[in-house]
Amino acid sequence: MNKQTLEELYEMVAKRKATPVKGSYTDYLFTKGIDKILKKVGEETTEVIVAAKNNDPKELQYETADMLYHLMVLLVQQGVSFDAIKAELGSRVGQMSQFKDRAPIKKL
Numbered sequence: 001m002n003k004q005t006l007e008e009l010y011e012m013v014a015k016r017k018a019t020p021v022k023g024s025y026t027d028y029l030f031t032k033g034i035d036k037i038l039k040k041v042g043e044e045t046t047e048v049i050v051a052a053k054n055n056d057p058k059e060l061q062y063e064t065a066d067m068l069y070h071l072m073v074l075l076v077q078q079g080v081s082f083d084a085i086k087a088e089l090g091s092r093v094g095q096m097s098q099f100k101d102r103a104p105i106k107k108l
Contacts, residue, residue, distance in 0.1 A: 006068065010082040013072045029073050037077055040070045 004012075016026040029037050044067035051059040075082065 006072070007082055009069065010072045010075065013069075013076045017076050026073065029070075030077065034077060037070065037074050041067070041074050044070045 013026060016024065017030050020027040020030065029040065044063065047063040048060065048067050051063040054060075072082075075085070
């Protein structure tokens, strides 16, 4: 079974934007523009939620892959690098939530 990292997926999408492959789904999305991309991100997010509610791991796996692909298309379209996302995540490591309405974590 082939595997693909999120970094590889982002790079593939970025290359497809820079060098379109006519007739490809990625080219279709970029050609249609931000409204179509946002619509697909929303649809795929909803499908992930439904899959999780259906308690079907295979469906959740499939829909999550779709959502991640469309999210990468959105990031590339908007010029947000995957490295910037990783840096943002890294800046949050070890931070405590600022939400005041959460109950404190009980120590065992």
